[in-house]
Amino acid sequence: MSGIGHDATGQRRVVLVLPGQGVQKARMGVGLYGSVPEFAERVDHVLAQWGQAGAQIRADWLAETPTLGIDDIRRSQPLLFAIDWALGAYLLDQGVTPAALVGHSVGELAASVLAGILDLVDATALMTDRLVQLADAPPGAMLAVAAKPGDVRFCVEFGVDIGAVNAPRQVVLAGSVPAIDRAASRLADAGISVRVARSPIAFHSSQLGDHALRSVPTVREITFRAPVLPLWSAYTGAPLTGEQVRDAHFWASQPALPVLFWPTLERVLDTVGPALVVEAGPGRSLTTAARRHRSMLSGISSTVALLPHAAGSREQDRLAFDEAVRIIRATTPA
16 A cells, blocks of 8 residues: 555655754753653653663753753653654654664664664663764864855864754865854854854864774664665765665764765755655754755645654744644655
8 A cells, every 4th residue: 555655646745854963952842851752652662762861961951940941862862762763753654664774864864764774772771872973073163154165164174073064055164163163253254144053062073083083883783774765875975885784984084074964865855756854753853954945945845844843832833833743744645
């Protein structure tokens, strides 16, 4: 039986995008956790993989005054993974069959489980090991810049890297705090808009390279499988190949590799044709970027997000979720 999202004349195919580090907000998705049992069960299932640590992650997530703030990677990374996976798994269980999955940063790890490359136990083990290896990483910072990659390449002289390309004129720089401060000052002098991104370390920069590669032994113990759904890696800009799926260095180095979300999404939309880009995760950063694609501007494709832009109340989260599911069903009928 065909499911929602299968290609057919006049239908839009689902492209599932999953956000990562930087979009986290206190109590993100908590309203949905309290109103959609299927979502709550999936989040609980993920957090249970971490035992007592997972119980503390949930307690902090639900608390008005957590013991660790949401920007601490011991909270942001597991929760982003859990929420992304839970939302994506909900859609798959409803019969949605994405034509492509694209994850941003830790979103790619969640997407790899949805695509069948990793099982949940191995994915959470890899997440645990990443957090251990990054625990002693030097302090760093990330800077969102309203510019093209070519406009900020001069910042490399300050010791920063282009950590992400998120939209036609939206990049993220990553590096040490002093280097980011120097880059921010020079960019401001040039009249370029900048905003400090929410991360205590320089994800997706060479600063994390050695720390990330310490996960290679753990990755080598994991069983990777051929994808059952097409996962386009935002680290390569193309569908994952069998060789890449088996490459321990590829998986281990992801926290230090640049995220090429926009070039990857462009290729996906050019390949898939008329699409409904569905954001499965907190906020609407990826669908906001997707709206700049020519297929969106022409009305051929469209976007929808399963959660509101800001962390919402129970009513706001549920309203956004129900409306998104309605659009998905109406736009991509079985």
